[in-house]
Each structure stands twice: as structure tokens, then as C-alpha cells.
Amino acid sequence: MRTKTVCILGGTGFVGQHLVSRLGQAGWHNLVPTRRPHRHRDLKLIPHLELTAVDRLDAATLAPLLAKCDAVVNLVGILNEQGETTFERVHIELVRELTAAAAQAGVERFVQMSALNADATGGGSAYLRSKGAGEDLAHRAEGLQVSSVRPSVIFGRGDSFFNRFASLLEMSPGLFPLACPDARFAPVWVGDVCEAIARLLDDPSTVGRRYDLCGPRVLTLEELVAQTADWIGRRRLLIGLNDRASQWQAKLFERLPGKPFTMDNYWSMQTASVCAEQNGLLELGIHPSDIDTIVPTYLR
Template sequence: MTMQPDNKGGTSMRRRICILGGTGFVGKYLINHLVREGHSIRVLTRRREAHRELLVMPTVEVFDANVHDENALNRFFADQDAVINLVGILNEPRDNGKGFYRAHVELSDKVIRACRKHGIQRLLHMSALNADPGTGSSYYLRSKGEAENRVHAAPQLNVTSFRPSVIFGPEDSFINRFASLLKKTPWLFPLACPDARFAPVYVGDVATVFTRSLNDPATYGQRYDLCGPHEYTLQQIVERIADTLDINRRIIPLGRIASTLQANLLEYAPGKPFSRDNYRSLQMDSTCPEGDKILREVFGIEPAALESVIPQYLRHKTYRDRYQVFRRKARRE
């Protein structure tokens, strides 16, 4: 860890940070923020060569590693000042909770042991809104809650955990998934759990929160709920996506029985577009009692609203897709 002049005439700490889950959606945004702050980043991934965009970034190293291998964690944590764990899964192979427990709880235990072994005292942990080992409505939320409790109970660790609502932005797996389904579904679009409520938070705001908390002792031991400025039902979000894409679809809201049936059917569909555990998670509203207060008052962020951001990437993607089609046709001709 080094102290270097910042652009405000003061000094700031430049840390060596190992990131787990850094090649994912949130990770790439966060790495960009951390690089701009001058931190040295070490990213662990199963497929190093698949992430060439990270290889060319200054102060970023990317290594082939299985994050579930404790020996690998010990090897790559050895000379680091902080660790950020972004690893999370939304579905598991079987609907029994074991996949979630391995990805969230067992990995967190390994991270704790490796941090303690190498004297690392700073850990940033990605959790989820409504994460709770006792009251979470799904395996996902209960395992996230158990992992969160374990890292906060670990001795000699200064932990900050973040509990976002659904995160949106280019390359997200939420808005883009519904956009893809809307394009593929003609005329009628059956929607499970249409009244589930969300307060979507922008990925850039999440990355800023992580970055600002890194060297801030006031955030040690804190668990922050992260929500955007507005709440929406799932049906309102899907309707907004359809309007943005100028797709004429009639959204058919499904009741509890039909929603459960859809989850049971899609549990076995390729890619699991909707699972039983997703359905259970949607039984709890993903909103914050005090709205976006944390972003504004704790981190000084003016949060981005869903409706101001998604047109920028959904419409751009549509035009880019059309361009790719034209290119393919040109090559055939």
C-alpha cells in the first residue's frame, strides 16, 4: 500500500487489490473505477484469454485460477492489501441450495481464511438486497445472507458489504434478458410475478460506492442497501423495455399459480431463463425503506434513473445488431 498525491492537492492510498468475480458485469465497471484511482488490480478467472479487454489496462493483472481452490487463493492473496469478492450465481444446477451454498458461503469461508493467513484486513463483499439466512425467501437469498454474516463475524477483517437491488447497465443480465425475450416472443408476452417490486440501481453507481468505501474507515463493518431513485413493478419495467425497443407486445400478467407453473417448466429449459428459485426470490420486494438515501447521503452520488439510462444501451444495441446483419449479408454476397 502506498500514499500518492491526488488531484486535489492531498494524498490517497493506492492499494494492491485482488478481485474475485472481476470479469463479470459489475467487475468490469469496478475495475475501470479502481484503475482511474491508481490502484493495482489482480483479477482471478478461469479463462484469462477470454478477457483481453482487461489485459491491456494499466495496473491490471489477470491470472488463470479457480477461485474455489484454496491453494490458488493463498498464492494470489500473498502480497495484496485488500480483497473484493463479487462472486455470485443466480441459478444452480439442481434446485436444492447446494450450488448456492458452494458459490456464496463456502467461497466466503475460503476468502476469510486466506485473508487471515496473509494479514489482509480489508474486504469488500457483494451481497444482495433481502439477503438473510433465516427469512430469505429463496436458496439464493438465504445463502447470500449466510455468507454476509460470516464475513462480518470474521475477526481481524474490516468488512463492508453491499446489498443492491437489481443492477442495470450495458451488458446486464436483467434488462437485456427481458429485451431478448421480448424480441423472440410474438404478440403476447406472459409475465410471471408481474407485481414484484424493484428499485434498480445503476452499475456505475455501484462501482462508485465500492471505490469510495475502499479507504474509508467509516464504512468498516457496515452493510449498505443500494437502491436507485425510483421503484417499479416488474410489469412496468418490461413495458418500458418494450417501449424503448419500439416492440408492440401485449404483456399478460400471470397469477401465482400460472407463475409457479412457468417457473417449474423453465427450470429445465436451456439456460434457465426463469427458475423455481428465481420465483421464490421474487416473493420479496427488492426495494429500500429509505429509497436511495445511502447513495446520496453516505456516498454523495446523484443516482441514475432506469428510464434515463436504458435507452442509451438498448437502442444502441439494436442499431449495432442491425449493422452486424448487414455486414454478414455483404460478406455472403
């Protein structure tokens, strides 16, 4: 049987590194375009992985690469804008170029990574609106068999959620002011997200579907940060900020290098990141993993 090839955009990122490992184990050959292959030489240790250098992520550049692929997975996304790296360019224009390239190359199967609460017109933040627009664009593309996943905050080894708060707690002198303490999340394990994508690729009945992906529990941000402090053995007094103070923190922090917290992040957290109806993991036959069984294994 011929080995199938999947092109994974964003394959060098947090979710991407877990996904190429999962698909490689399933027998897929992973083609991962990147501008700087030399920065990711460690990924060459993963079986069935091919890094390929690209200068641009436009249809003209991507179409020849996709010509040897059976499927495409788009994981590319940003939480904050930086200079020319905007939500419009990353979440919408890239999807337009990628779907055009897939159509030119004759690739039919396409999986789009979106976000819970993504909505092109009703999203509560620019991030969520752009994610929704990109998701809609992918599903409207002619000639493509598209499925999308819409996860809550993703956790796992190498994540930027629990690891980030653990680092901040380590540096905190004792008091820890926390914006949006009542924001609600249903953290979903990266392994479950990757398993969902793998099943979508192999199941034609999922074409046209959009799957919300959530973990088994809903917790507030304050509860998640408090649990993180316990796991790393740091006693900190969490000071939950009210709405006005949270906005002031966002306006201050978005001026700092790396934009650790922005007003757009604040607006995103005004909508609970939970599955309102059916959890797509359960629909796909996946039992969601809880933070208690996984996060301590990499924070400690």
C-alpha cells in the first residue's frame, strides 16, 4: 500500500510537533514547510517527517509542494498581532492562499485548526472573528473536503498556558494579580486534539463538520492558576482583579515586549471557552483526558 503524505502547516509549533509524531506512528508521511529548517533539526528524529524550506506561504509556492500530498492540515495561528503579522494575514489570507494551492494541486482532504467561539461576525475579539472568517473560508473552498476542529485552551508538554503561568508564579514575590479570574475554560489535552485530527483524516463521514473540542472539566482561570501553584509547590496569594483593573493590566501589558496580555486577549476571555453543546471528542470516540493526570508530569 502506498504511504500517504500530509502537509502540515504549523508543524514545527506546539500542536504540530505532537501531531507529526501521532501521524507518523499511524503511517503517514509528514511534509512540514518552514522558513528555517535549520532551527528544527531535532524534529528530524521523528519518523516519517520531512522538513522542507519555503520562502513564502502563498499559492504559487505551496501548490508544487502539495502536488505530492494526499491531505493538508493547517495549524497556523497567532494569539497577538506583531507588526506585519496580523490576524488578517495569518488567519484569513493564509487560508485563502492554502486552499487555492490545494485546489491547484488536486488535494481534496483539508483539516483546519480553528478555535472555540470562533465567529466571523459575532466573535467577541478580533482574534475570534479572524479565526471564524478563516474557518468559513476553508469550508467554502470549492473542490475541498474540509473538516475543522475548534479547541478550548490546549495543554500538554511544551504548552504556553500552564508552563507560562508556572514561570510567572516562580518569579512572583508572593502576591499574584490575576486579570479576568472568572474566565472559564475547558482545557483539552494536545494528545486528544491530535487524535481527533488523525481520525478526521481517516473518516470521510466527518467532511463538512466542525468539532468543538473540550476537556472533561470547566474551571475558572483563578482555579487553574491556583492548581498550577500547587503543582509547582509555590504558595502565592492570588489577587483576582475586577473588570476595570483587568482592562488596565491589559492596556499596560500589551505595551511590553512580547505582549504578554492584550486588550484583545481580554475581550476573548469575556466568552467562556467551553463546549456549549456536544463535545467533539466524544463524537469521535475519544475520552477526554483531565489536567490532573497530565500537567503534573511535565510541570514537576
